[in-house]
Amino acid sequence: MTQRFLSHQELASLVAELLAAKTRVIAPVRAKDDPEQVEYQPIQSLEDAALGVRIPRRSLKEFFLPPTEVLLHYRQTKTGVEIREVATVAPPQVILGALPCDAAGVAAVDKVMNWDYRDELWFGRREATTIVSFLCSLMDATCFCTAVGLGPESSTGSDVLLAPVTGGYLAHLVTPKGEALLQAHGSEASEATLAAAEAAQREARQKVEQNLAAIPAEFAGWLASNFDNPVWKTIALRCHGCGGCAALCPTCHCFDIVDEHESADEGVRRRNWDSCQTALFTLHASGHNPRQSQSERFRQRIQHKFSIYPSRFGEILCSGCGRCSRNCPGGMDLPTIVGELVAMAQAKPEAGGQ
Amino acid sequence: MNIYQPHLMRIREIMDETVDTRTLKLEFEDPGIGQSFQFSAGQFGEYSVFGEGESTFCIASPPTRTGYIECSFKATGKVTQALRRLSVGDTVGFRGPYGNHFPLEQMKGHSIVFIAGGIGLAPVRSVIWNVLDLRDEFRDVTIIYGARSVGDLVYKRELEEWAQRGDVKLCLAVDPGGETPDWKGLVARIPTAVEQTVATAVDTFALICGPPIMIKFTLPVLEKLGFPGDHIYTTLENRMKCGLGKCGRCNIGPTYVCKDGPVFTAAQMRALPQEF
Numbered sequence: 114m115t116q117r118f119l120s121h122q123e124l125a126s127l128v129a130e131l132l133a134a135k136t137r138v139i140a141p142v143r144a145k146d147d148p149e150q151v152e153y154q155p156i157q158s159l160e161d162a163a164l165g166v167r168i169p170r171r172s173l174k175e176f177f178l179p180p181t182e183v184l185l186h187y188r189q190t191k192t193g194v195e196i197r198e199v200a201t202v203a204p205p206q207v208i209l210g211a212l213p214c215d216a217a218g219v220a221a222v223d224k225v226m227n228w229d230y231r232d233e234l235w236f237g238r239r240e241a242t243t244i245v246s247f248l249c250s251l252m253d254a255t256c257f258c259t260a261v262g263l264g265p266e267s268s269t270g271s272d273v274l275l276a277p278v279t280g281g282y283l284a285h286l287v288t289p290k291g292e293a294l295l296q297a298h299g300s301e302a303s304e305a306t307l308a309a310a311e312a313a314q315r316e317a318r319q320k321v322e323q324n325l326a327a328i329p330a331e332f333a334g335w336l337a338s339n340f341d342n343p344v345w346k347t348i349a350l351r352c353h354g355c356g357g358c359a360a361l362c363p364t365c366h367c368f369d370i371v372d373e374h375e376s377a378d379e380g381v382r383r384r385n386w387d388s389c390q391t392a393l394f395t396l397h398a399s400g401h402n403p404r405q406s407q408s409e410r411f412r413q414r415i416q417h418k419f420s421i422y423p424s425r426f427g428e429i430l431c432s433g434c435g436r437c438s439r440n441c442p443g444g445m446d447l448p449t450i451v452g453e454l455v456a457m458a459q460a461k462p463e464a465g466g467q
Numbered sequence: 468m469n470i471y472q473p474h475l476m477r478i479r480e481i482m483d484e485t486v487d488t489r490t491l492k493l494e495f496e497d498p499g500i501g502q503s504f505q506f507s508a509g510q511f512g513e514y515s516v517f518g519e520g521e522s523t524f525c526i527a528s529p530p531t532r533t534g535y536i537e538c539s540f541k542a543t544g545k546v547t548q549a550l551r552r553l554s555v556g557d558t559v560g561f562r563g564p565y566g567n568h569f570p571l572e573q574m575k576g577h578s579i580v581f582i583a584g585g586i587g588l589a590p591v592r593s594v595i596w597n598v599l600d601l602r603d604e605f606r607d608v609t610i611i612y613g614a615r616s617v618g619d620l621v622y623k624r625e626l627e628e629w630a631q632r633g634d635v636k637l638c639l640a641v642d643p644g645g646e647t648p649d650w651k652g653l654v655a656r657i658p659t660a661v662e663q664t665v666a667t668a669v670d671t672f673a674l675i676c677g678p679p680i681m682i683k684f685t686l687p688v689l690e691k692l693g694f695p696g697d698h699i700y701t702t703l704e705n706r707m708k709c710g711l712g713k714c715g716r717c718n719i720g721p722t723y724v725c726k727d728g729p730v731f732t733a734a735q736m737r738a739l740p741q742e743f
Contacts, residue, residue: 184471187517193496194475194517194558201469229726230470230711340720340740367715370471370708372520380518382471387714394716395706398543401679403705403719403743413718421721 115292117299118306120281127298128159128209137206139176141169153208164210165277168251172363172434173208173215177238178222180360181385184234184370189378201233203241207294211246213267213274214258214432218363219244220270224426225366234384243290246271248313252321255435257448260325263432265317276310283310321433325448328419328429328455335458336420340412344457348450349411351443356388358437358445364418364430367394389413411445419451470711473515473560474500478553479535484621488586489551490527490539493559505564506530508571508593509702509730512563513710514538519549523707525729526564527589529596536561539589539621565710566729569594569700574672578607580665582685584657584677585614588621590702590729591676595629602634607671609636611664613657616645638664658684661692668693675701679743686733696734703728703736703743719743 119127131138137155140162144150151167153176186197223239226232249258249265258264268274272291275282283306284299286292302310359365369387374380387394390410396402404410422430431447438446480492495501506526515521522544528537542551553559571594579598583591598605610629614620620639629637639652640660646652653660657677673694675682682701689699705717705724717724720740731739 184469185473189517193477194560196472196475196560198469198472225713225715228712230713232711232713233469234471337721340742366713368708368713370521370714372515372518374518382515382517382520384471387708387716389715397704397706398547409742416720417715417718421718424721 115286116302116307117284117286117295118278118281118302119275119284119295119299122281123298124275124282125159127295128156131207132157137204138209139206140164140209141166144170153211156209162210165247165250168212168253168434168436169215170436171361172218172436173211173244174218174222174363174366176206176208176242177219177235178366178368178386181383182234184382184384186381187372187379199234201237203238205241205243207243207245209245211244211271212251212434213246213249213265213269213271214256214263214434215363216244216246216270217258217263217267217432218270218434221364221422221426221428221430221432222366223270225422228425243272243294244270245273245275245291245294248274248276248310248317250277250313250317252317252324253435253439254324255438255446255448256321256433257325257435257451258433259318259321260328260448260451261429261431261433262327265321266314276313278306278309278313283307325433325452326455328451329459332455332458333420333423336416336454337424339458340416342457344454345408345412348453349408349445352390352407352411352445353443354390354392354407354410355442356390357440357442358414358447359388359390360386361436361440363432363434363436389417415450415454471562471709473513473521473562476536476559476561478555478557478559481555484539484586484623485619487543488539488541488621490537490622491550491553491559492528492535492537493561494535495561496558501534504533504536506536507564507568508597509568509590510564510566511710511729512536512538512561512565513707514540514546514550515560515562516546516549516553517558517560520546521560521562521708522546522550523704523710525590525593525702527592529593529600531597531600539586541586562710566725567727569674569730571597574598575601575604577605578609578671579605580609580611580661580671580673582611582657582661582673582675582677584612584681585619586621587677587681588612589676591674592622592625594674599632599635607636608634609638609664611638611640611657611660613640613642613653613655613660614645615642617641617647617650619645636664656684657681658688661685661688665689665692668695668698671698673699675699689733694733696737697732699733700730701733701736702730705743 226235272288274285418430475496476493482490513521708714712726
């Protein structure tokens with residue numbers, strides 16, 4: 114991985130160049146409706162950005178999988194139906210100041226979107242986007258990225274990772290896309306800069322590590338063999354089934370497909386965010402529902418993130434951002450719940466499911 | 468290519484099966500796609516009525532008959548009711564084929580017992596015609612089909628055709644109370660019909676499709692007859708949207724019905740979490 118020093122001034126001129134070239138630049142900004150809150154939004158100048166202020170209230174997911182998007186346009190004609198295709202190529206954009214957990218969330222969904230069938234709508238946006246993350250210093254008591262194999266210094270999903278140092282940033286150029294972005298910017302990093310960045314990384318990691326210990330690899334197998342453990346009945350009692358956790362989650366990617374009329378003869382087929390936490394999600398036309406109660410639906414959420422996805426793709430479908438816990442109206446705290454389940458798994462490693 | 472983009476198909480024929488179940492014969496608008504389109508028995512697709520949405524059904528016609536596909540559906544939800552309002556010549560969308568299929572190659576040279584209940588005959592029918600179109604490559608063919616009542620039996624024209632054939636053993640059954648005065652088949656539920664009809668499991672595969680309750684009570688009968696768990700095949704269905712392993716709703720524990728299925732052996736089904 115190439116490393117380079119980037120001064121504050123150089124970052125500002127990079128952003129100015131991108132904006133001048135009509136590249137969309139997205140960064141954390143103060144939310145219009147609530148200046149206490151920060152959200153990822155397109156910026157017009159680097160001064161708009163609120164970098165390193167607060168964890169953005171939503172993840173980066175919406176820039177790759179919009180909450181609603183058109184899959185096709187249709188038109189009824191006298192002789193049949195005409196379909197107008199949507200573009201799968203997206204205009205270039207740079208995301209500046211992403212949290213490493215949000216970048217990692219996007220990388221986790223990549224694997225689903227490329228599983229045998231390649232979702233070109235997703236990858237059209239992925240390929241057009243360069244993600245510049247910041248070494249995270251915003252962790253609170255709910256963060257647990259280090260427990261899921263990531264960390265505040267993790268470069269997973271990022272093209273560039275910037276670590277703040279005196280006078281600017283140490284830039285890790287993670288991918289060829291990242292190298293291309295900073296080709297004409299920055300200078301060789303001094304030993305002092307490298308040492309300062311390393312110290313900052315270590316310190317950041319330690320802060321998160323106290324929240325939840327690393328989830329052991331055996332946890333996935335324990336979950337799979339404890340599908341019928343009575344713990345699922347009690348663990349979900351506080352869950353309202355609102356699905357807010359899924360909307361805020363950087364890795365939740367479930368969607369619905371619906372048609373919408375726009376006039377008598379024309380309309381669109383849309384993909385909308387959906388959540389496994391609602392009863393309708395799995396309801397059959399016959400009235401049969403494989404997941405009838407909230408405990409079954411919450412079990413699905415935990416099983417998918419910590420066992421089902423890991424068994425297919427070798428990692429956890431959670432980047433430890435903590436948004437689900439911070440925003441849950443029922444007080445469902447994922448790190449606490451996972452911590453308890455891990456403790457159960459470790460207490461009885463031989464226990465079967467029945 | 469946008470993987471959610473459907474092919475356009477025209478309805479060439481409409482066949483009413485029961486009071487609420489209908490079969491559509493569909494042809495690709497683009498003759499090139501019609502010629503190159505291939506699938507295997509057991510695979511499914513996403514059928515759509517533009518403006519109403521998509522719905523998941525198996526392909527009910529056999530892959531040995533090319534140039535068209537058929538689907539059978541019961542008017543239950545928004546899309547199936549809209550499909551029912553369409554006429555011959557109307558356009559529908561189709562994405563597919565998706566999922567795995569029945570192991571036709573593995574079954575060659577063996578006997579097959581087909582067991583179906585209600586509209587569960589649709590996926591089985593694709594295999595039945597596939598086997599009958601290649602009849603010499605298989606040994607004994609037994610079809611056991613039942614429904615709640617005589618009126619609920621689907622593909623009645625074909626049931627008659629199979630009854631006439633000398634190379635098929637057909638057993639029809641209706642639930643007690645579902646018979647008519649002229650009913651000549653069994654008055655029994657499927658597990659009983661299987662007990663009375665199937666003599667041996669030697670060199671035989673069983674394909675079973677129908678309501679979960681029927682499968683639940685028929686599997687022990689097949690096992691008692693000596694069918695090993697990997698010689699009994701069924702198809703599972705779950706609510707689906709994409710059919711491509713992305714939308715996240717058809718999984719049963721770690722198993723995605725759309726990608727790992729819809730065809731499973733009884734042994735595979737037993738190993739799944741009981742959440743279907």
